[in-house]
Amino acid sequence: MKRIFYLDGQPVPFTSGQNVLEAAIAAGMARQIPYFCYHPALGSLGACRQCAVKIYPHDDKHPPRVTMACLLPASDHLQLATVDQEVHTEHRKIIELLMLNHPLDCPVCDEGGQCHLQDMTVQTGHAVRRYSGPKRTYRDQDLGPLVHQEMNRCITCYRCVRFYQDTAQGDDFGVFGSRDRVYFGRLEDGPLESPFSGNLVEVCPTGVFTDKVFRHDYARVWDLQQGPSVCPHCAVGCNTLPGARLGTLRRVRARHHPEINPHFLCDRGRYGFRYVTAAERPVRARLHGVHSRQDAVLRQVATRLQEGRSGFLGSPREDVQSNLALFALADCLHAPFAALSSPWMEALAQQCMALPQAPTLNDVEMADHLIVLGDLGGVAPMAELAARQALRHGARLTVLASRPTALAEAGDYRPTRPSALPDLVTGLAEDACLQGSRRPVILAAAETLGPAGVHALRKTLARLPANARAGVFQNSPNLFGAAYFAADGHTVRLQHALRQREIDHLLCLAADPLGSDWGAGIWRSLAPGLQGVTVLDMVDTDTVRAAETVLPMAAFPERDGLFINYEGRIQAFAPVYRREAQVPSWQENTRGFPAAAGGQMHPLGPPTPQYWLGRLAELLDIVKPWQERLTFYQRFLCPIAPRPDHPGILLDDALRARFEIAAAPAAAPVGTEDWELDLFRWHGGEALADAAAELQSLAPSRGLRLNADVDASFATLSGPCGRLRLPVLPIVGMVAGVAALDQEGFAQLGLHPGEAVQIQWETVS
Amino acid sequence: MSSPISIADLQDTALIARLQALVAESPVPAAAISAVLYTLQDARGYIDDVALHAAAQLTGLSPVRVEELCTFYSLVLRAPAGRHVLRICDSIACHLAGAQDLLAQAQAYSGVALGEVGLRGALTVVPHVCIGLCDRAPALLVDGEAAGPVDATSLAQWLEQWEADAWKPS
Ligand code: SF4
Ligand code: SF4
Ligand code: FES
Ligand code: FES
Numbered sequence: 001m002k003r004i005f006y007l008d009g010q011p012v013p014f015t016s017g018q019n020v021l022e023a024a025i026a027a028g029m030a031r032q033i034p035y036f037c038y039h040p041a042l043g044s045l046g047a048c049r050q051c052a053v054k055i056y057p058h059d060d061k062h063p064p065r066v067t068m069a070c071l072l073p074a075s076d077h078l079q080l081a082t083v084d085q086e087v088h089t090e091h092r093k094i095i096e097l098l099m100l101n102h103p104l105d106c107p108v109c110d111e112g113g114q115c116h117l118q119d120m121t122v123q124t125g126h127a128v129r130r131y132s133g134p135k136r137t138y139r140d141q142d143l144g145p146l147v148h149q150e151m152n153r154c155i156t157c158y159r160c161v162r163f164y165q166d167t168a169q170g171d172d173f174g175v176f177g178s179r180d181r182v183y184f185g186r187l188e189d190g191p192l193e194s195p196f197s198g199n200l201v202e203v204c205p206t207g208v209f210t211d212k213v214f215r216h217d218y219a220r221v222w223d224l225q226q227g228p229s230v231c232p233h234c235a236v237g238c239n240t241l242p243g244a245r246l247g248t249l250r251r252v253r254a255r256h257h258p259e260i261n262p263h264f265l266c267d268r269g270r271y272g273f274r275y276v277t278a279a280e281r282p283v284r285a286r287l288h289g290v291h292s293r294q295d296a297v298l299r300q301v302a303t304r305l306q307e308g309r310s311g312f313l314g315s316p317r318e319d320v321q322s323n324l325a326l327f328a329l330a331d332c333l334h335a336p337f338a339a340l341s342s343p344w345m346e347a348l349a350q351q352c353m354a355l356p357q358a359p360t361l362n363d364v365e366m367a368d369h370l371i372v373l374g375d376l377g378g379v380a381p382m383a384e385l386a387a388r389q390a391l392r393h394g395a396r397l398t399v400l401a402s403r404p405t406a407l408a409e410a411g412d413y414r415p416t417r418p419s420a421l422p423d424l425v426t427g428l429a430e431d432a433c434l435q436g437s438r439r440p441v442i443l444a445a446a447e448t449l450g451p452a453g454v455h456a457l458r459k460t461l462a463r464l465p466a467n468a469r470a471g472v473f474q475n476s477p478n479l480f481g482a483a484y485f486a487a488d489g490h491t492v493r494l495q496h497a498l499r500q501r502e503i504d505h506l507l508c509l510a511a512d513p514l515g516s517d518w519g520a521g522i523w524r525s526l527a528p529g530l531q532g533v534t535v536l537d538m539v540d541t542d543t544v545r546a547a548e549t550v551l552p553m554a555a556f557p558e559r560d561g562l563f564i565n566y567e568g569r570i571q572a573f574a575p576v577y578r579r580e581a582q583v584p585s586w587q588e589n590t591r592g593f594p595a596a597a598g599g600q601m602h603p604l605g606p607p608t609p610q611y612w613l614g615r616l617a618e619l620l621d622i623v624k625p626w627q628e629r630l631t632f633y634q635r636f637l638c639p640i641a642p643r644p645d646h647p648g649i650l651l652d653d654a655l656r657a658r659f660e661i662a663a664a665p666a667a668a669p670v671g672t673e674d675w676e677l678d679l680f681r682w683h684g685g686e687a688l689a690d691a692a693a694e695l696q697s698l699a700p701s702r703g704l705r706l707n708a709d710v711d712a713s714f715a716t717l718s719g720p721c722g723r724l725r726l727p728v729l730p731i732v733g734m735v736a737g738v739a740a741l742d743q744e745g746f747a748q749l750g751l752h753p754g755e756a757v758q759i760q761w762e763t764v765s
Numbered sequence: 766m767s768s769p770i771s772i773a774d775l776q777d778t779a780l781i782a783r784l785q786a787l788v789a790e791s792p793v794p795a796a797a798i799s800a801v802l803y804t805l806q807d808a809r810g811y812i813d814d815v816a817l818h819a820a821a822q823l824t825g826l827s828p829v830r831v832e833e834l835c836t837f838y839s840l841v842l843r844a845p846a847g848r849h850v851l852r853i854c855d856s857i858a859c860h861l862a863g864a865q866d867l868l869a870q871a872q873a874y875s876g877v878a879l880g881e882v883g884l885r886g887a888l889t890v891v892p893h894v895c896i897g898l899c900d901r902a903p904a905l906l907v908d909g910e911a912a913g914p915v916d917a918t919s920l921a922q923w924l925e926q927w928e929a930d931a932w933k934p935s
Contacts, residue, residue, distance in 0.1 A: 171827035176836040178894075183836075187829050 005078035007032060007053070014074035019044055021051050021069035032082045033069050034091055034120040036098070036205050037157040041167065041263045044070035048098065048157050050120065052090040054081045066090055091124045098155045099126060101136045101180075102206075109153065110214070111207030114221040117155060120205075138183060144191025145694040146271055147200055148212040156182050159203045163196075167264075169388050169410065170194035184208065191698055195381045195683035198270040202254060202263070213271055213694050214251035219243075227576035228255060228644040230563050231269040232317075232556045233686045234380045234475040235446075236260065236361070237565030237648075238269050242557040244577035247605070249276045249557055257647055259360040260565075266381030272689030276555040276579075280540035280691065283579075283606050286550035298612075301534045301549050302619035304505040305333060309531075311494045311503040314339040315510040315517075316349070316474075316482035317687055319561030320570070320637065321630075322609035323478075326509045327485050328629035329613050332622045336503065338494040339485035341511055342519025344752050346491050347451035347665045348474075349483030354659040355458050357650070358471035358567045359441050361386040369437035370397045371428065373421060373453070374445030375405045378681035380473035380566070383443055390441075398433050400424060401448075402678040403705065403740060404733040415735040418448050418678045418754035419670040425449070425456040429463040442470040446479075447679050448753050451665035458660075473566050475686045480564035480651065484637060488662060495522060504531040508543060509609060510553070511535075512687070515542030516743055521721025521750030536609050539691045552606035554579065559608045562641060568651035574644035579605025667754060672737075674756040677717075680705055680740035703729040705740040712761035715739070719749025719757060728761075770818035780808050784823055794825045798834060802841055811842040839893050846889040847875075847882045849927050852906040855892045858899035867903055867920055868892055874924045887931035888924070 004011040007024055014023035021038050024030060036048035051069040056079040066086055072078075081087065099121060106112045138151035161184055164173040172193045176183045186192070192200075200209040224243035231238040231252075239257040243250050252273045254265040275281065285297040304310060312330035314323040314337070323339060330337035340346045359367075364386035377384035384407055391397055397411025400421065404413050412433075416424060434440050442461075446454065454472055461470055476482075497503045506513070513523035514533070532548035535541075538555045557576040564570050617626040634641075642649045670676045684695045704715045708730035716725045717739075724745055734740070739759065741749075751757060775781055784801050791797035801823055805816040812820070812835055821828040835841045839852070851871055855864040868879070871890040875883030880891050896911060898904035904913030907923060 172829055174829040174833045176833055178837045178839075187832050 003074075003076055005074055005076065005080065007080045008083050012074075016074075018074045019070055020053065020072045020074050020078070020080060023074045024069065031123065034095070034124050035070060036116065036120065036155060037159060038070040039159050039162075039203060039263075042159055042162045042203065044068075045158055045162070046071045048094070048155065050091065050094045050098070052082075052087050052094070054084045054087050055079070056081070092126055095121055095124045095126045096130070099129070100131050101152070102155065103135065103152050104129075105153075105207075109150070109207040110148070110210035110218060111153075112220065115207060116205030117153075117207075136180060141185045142189040143186065143197075144212075145697050146212055146267060147192055147197055148210045148215055149185060150208055150210070151183060151185065153207045154182070154184060155206055157205060159205065160184050160200050160209060163199055163203045164194060166392070167389070168194045168196040168199070168385065169391075170196070173197075195266050195268075195377060196264060196385060198267045199254075199264045211251055211270075213274065217248065217250055217277075219245040219250055224250065225577045227557075227574045229557050229573040229576060230477070230571045231265070231272075232477040232563070233268045233272045233689050234382075235473045235477065235479055235566040236380045236382045237477060237563055237569065237571055238265055238382055239571070240265065240269060242273060242576045244557065247577060247579050249273055249555070249577065259362045259647065260569075261361065261382055264382070264385065266385070266683060267695065268381060268684050268686060268689050271695040272684070272686065272692045273557070274692035274694060275539050275688040275690075276557065278539070278691040278693065281538060281555075282540060282544055282550050282552040284552060286547070288548060289545075297549050297551065298615055298619060301507070301551070302616055304532055304534065304549075305335075305507070305616065305620060307505070308333070308335075309503045310335050310505040310507055311497055312337040313341060313494065313506060313508045313511045313513060314482055314485060315508075316340065316345075316476040316479040318482075318510040318609065319478055319556070319563055319573075320481040321561055321634065322509060322613075323482055323485060324630055324633050324637070325610045325613040325626075326507070328626050328633065329617060329622075331629055332617070332625050333620070336490075336494045336497045337485070338490040339482040340491055341513050341517040341523065343489070343491045344451065345518045346486045346488070347662070348446060348454060349479050349486050350488070350659045350662040351451045351454035351458070351665065352446060352472050352566075353480060353483045353568075353656050354662060355454065355470060355472060356461060357469075357653075359469040360567060363439075363469060364441055364443065364471070365389040365393070367439050367441035368393075368395050369434065369440040370395055370411070371433070371440070371442045372397065372399045372401070372407055372411075372444070373425070373442065374401055374418075374448030374679075375403070375407075375681060376443055376445055376473065377406055377683055378685070379445045379447075379475050381683045383471065383473055387443060396433075396437070402735045402738040403731050413733075415733070417670070417676060417735055417738055418450070419667065419676050421449055421754070422452040422456040422667060425453055425460050429460050434464070434468070438467060440464070440468045442468070444470070444472045445679070445681075446472045446474040450667060450752065450754050452667035453754075455664050471566055475681065477563045477565070480566075480568055481562070483659070484564075484655070491519070495526060498526045498529055501529055504529060505534070506530060506532075507534045507536075508547075509536050510538070512537075512541040512543045514546050516687070516747045518743070518747065518752070519750070520747035521719065525721060536612055538606070539688055541687075551612045553612070554606050554608050558605060560644065562638065564651060565648075568656060569648040570638050570642055570651060571648040572642050572644040572646065668756070670754065670756045674737070675759050676738055677746065677751055677753055677755060677757050678738050678740045679746065679753045680742050685742075701727075701729070702742065703727040704745075705729045705731045705734065706738065707734045707736045708732045709736065710761070711763065713764045714762040716760045716762070717741070717745070717749055717757050718760075719751040721750025722748050724748050770815055772819045772822050774815045775819050777808065780804070781819075784819070788823050794823070798824045798826060798831065802831075802835065806842060811845050817843075839891065844880065845882060847884065847887050848930075849888050849908055849923075850906075851888065851890045851923070852893035852896075853890065854894070854896050854898070854902070854904045854906075856895035856899075858895070859903040862902035862914065864892075864903045866917065867905070867915060870917055870920060871924065874921075874928075884928055885931040887927045 012027045035051040037045040053069045056064045161175045164170045201211045226243045229240045238261040239255040241253045241255040284291045367390045399408035400416040534549040535547040536551045538553045617623045704726040787800045788797045821831045877883035898913045901913030
């Protein structure tokens with residue numbers, strides 16, 4: 001039966017557990033009840049006293065009374081009114097009180113136009129200020145490069161501190177003082193430490209916390225072009241709402257996805273977008289390192305391809321269609337193709353594909369027991385945020401990692417060597433820690449677990465009760481999309497062809513084989529056999545700098561496409577704006593002719609990868625077969641592509657099941673005396689986000705992280721592909737015999753997490 | 766949030782031992798925070814940054830949490846105070862009974878703003894939330910001892926006494 005109550009005589013549907021305000025907002029009747037401190041993710045507090053309604057009790061013993069809608073549980077046939085003199089007075093007086101100290105600075109406030117306080121003030125009709133006394137003022141803090149603070153605008157709704165301390169469980173931000181002098185900030189100036197700090201900007205209903213990056217290149221919200229997009233910075237695939245103006249991307253906000261990210265984003269997702277505006281971003285075609293005409297560069301690439309000595313390399317950083325377009329081109333030319341840069345990654349991708357359906361982040365929040373393998377927060381921060389919500393609901397947490405990660409501090413930390421993970425995962429089915437849990441969820445950092453570990457995880461899941469679920473994460477947006485093309489041995493075959501001098505040209509799509517991609521060490525050793533490298537990319541990489549031909553690509557918010565996230569969910573993103581090439585003002589008069597005169601008024605930004613590949617197909621005279629293959633594969637992979645504002649479609653189970661036959665990967669044995677490597681990532685790090693200056697100013701220093709007992713200042717690591725000297729960074733509580741290294745380091749050495757490494761120590765006094 | 770200040774910076778082993786004992790006998794370390802702060806305040810006069818961070822480390826709370834507590838409870842002092850601390854209640858009952866006049870009188874006598882140290886180090890006057898003596902309004906705390914109802918004359922007596930003490934050669 002549908003449950004309803006009545007608000008001003010209109011029926012409002014509700015579900016049990018909802019309060020009146022929540023139900024009214026859900027029913028689109030929020031205009032009747034102004035509110036501040038209630039937030040769907042943070043719940044009710046009753047602090048602001050703004051959400052008054054009048055309740056008419058069913059009995060005649062009690063007179064009607066004014067009460068707070070956010071604290072009133074919805075119940076059947078409740079009679080409520082807001083069209084009432086008393087309620088109206090309450091609404092007006094409360095907002096007048098809240099506005100007493102508020103500065104009259106809307107014209108210079110970044111929140112203006114998207115301000116809840118502004119909306120509520122107008123909505124309740126508070127238009128004239130009667131108070132003319134002195135206002136309470138504060139000194140603002142410098143909270144780092146991401147969030148700007150302007151404390152005088154505060155209305156003490158406590159949303160910020162509830163988000164920061166309760167939801168995100170951060171401990172460097174709080175609320176100080178009492179009475180009418182309450183301050184929301186840090187103990188002292190300094191950057192906010194939470195990986196979710198940017199959400200303060202969205203939860204604060206006033207202009208106290210605003211986006212400091214957006215501030216540098218600000219536009220009023222009504223001037224922004226916005227559109228549905230998907231975060232490209234990790235496998236979670238949070239939904240985003242980028243905003244652009246005059247051909248430049250200005251900010252990213254969270255877009256509601258009921259099962260992934262109903263309200264929030266991590267700071268990588270919010271601030272990583274600055275790769276789009278980075279000065280180093282390749283935006284013009286290059287031939288031998290010099291900006292050249294598109295046609296000249298394309299002709300050079302076509303000549304290379306015509307020689308029939310080319311190999312193709314795709315990437316999990318690129319969307320489905322671009323990888324498809326590349327695959328189709330390779331197919332037409334009968335050239336070797338690999339979607340992933342290393343056989344290890346290929347095996348990992350296949351094992352991830354073969355896993356049974358992963359839990360949504362919503363499911364993770366509902367878990368009653370969590371087992372986390374590796375540093376989840378460094379890879380997929382929003383997955384960590386979901387895990388923290390489960391903790392708040394009383395879930396137990398066991399963390400198997402080589403170092404006490406932020407999440408490990410909140411649960412039972414079991415120091416673990418990465419090489420031991422496959423065996424430990426196998427043992428989980430018998431482990432006492434899972435006994436008695438009703439909704440156990442295992443979350444893992446894919447690369448730390450490795451192919452053998454993910455394989456063990458699948459076998460373990462088969463032995464666990466059916467309610468046990470597992471999700472495996474890494475930090476590229478489309479591993480599943482790329483894994484689809486990653487048949488066994490593709491990468492090996494491509495590398496073999498290069499080694500045998502069968503090919504001497506490599507066409508890379510958003511891959512960085514000569515830089516920091518997995519397996520880059522091998523590629524670098526093979527590089528002397530390359531006559532030329534062609535790269536399509538949207539960030540500056542080692543490979544871009546070394547390439548013979550560079551074809552710049554549109555960034556994700558500048559085009560449409562599909563990503564497949566860690567659940568196998570196919571999500572579409574739409575073009576939000578069109579980048580216009582940035583022409584320095586002194587060149588104003590040398591711009592192209594107006595369109596009427598046969599020229600371009602606004603030179604367009606970099607085209608999509610499909611455009612480039614299509615042009616190449618044209619030059620090679622294979623447009624028809626290329627397009628046929630493209631359509632065929634796309635129909636096969638996602639017969640019905642979702643629309644950009646759709647919550648996404650899950651990859652067909654049958655498609656995934658075929659990866660179950662992939663050979664069980666073997667992990668190299670590591671002796672207990674050996675030093676072994678684990679992967680170090682931080683919450684802001686990822687190939688694209690690495691080009692976001694503001695975010696990267698917070699990056700932890702580079703070095704080799706290991707147990708604080710080791711007495712050395714520098715370490716020289718040697719691997720099959722090279723050596724690397726790094727400063728030693730001591731970590732208290734880290735497992736002895738494990739050293740954590742960034743992906744770049746792994747690439748240079750030619751090693752993978754959980755593998756043994758030779759280390760020479762140096763002590764500098 | 767990690768802090769560069771450690772417990773050892775208190776430089777008082779007896780005090781540290783007492784604090785550790787307080788934490789040890791508390792059911793959970795965090796629950797000892799009030800006792801730890803009072804002990805630190807007694808020993809050092811007020812909660813300076815060293816004491817704040819020490820209290821955080823001893824109880825496992827973050828320094829932000831400890832500061833939240835210190836700034837909320839007016840019995841905890843975060844700035845140096847005079848030898849005598851006069852906490853004058855200005856909550857509703859006392860306010861109606863003339864607390865504002867007492868505050869103004871005491872503050873004028875101290876010669877400095879509320880919360881600052883006046884009378885050659887002898888006196889600090891602070892407003893205070895209800896101390897539960899509403900029936901004896903206006904009420905105040907003189908060096909931690911409750912008194913009320915207080916009028917201008919009795920207040921002046923204390924103040925004059927302290928002023929005399931302040932000028933006594935020590
Ligand atoms: S800073 Fe913003 S979110 Fe925090 S209490 Fe003030 S108005 Fe509310
Ligand atoms: S968790 Fe991943 S997908 Fe979500 S906002 Fe962060 S980086 Fe983007
Ligand atoms: S929203 Fe109900 S009291 Fe603030
Ligand atoms: S109001 Fe002063 S003691 Fe209660």
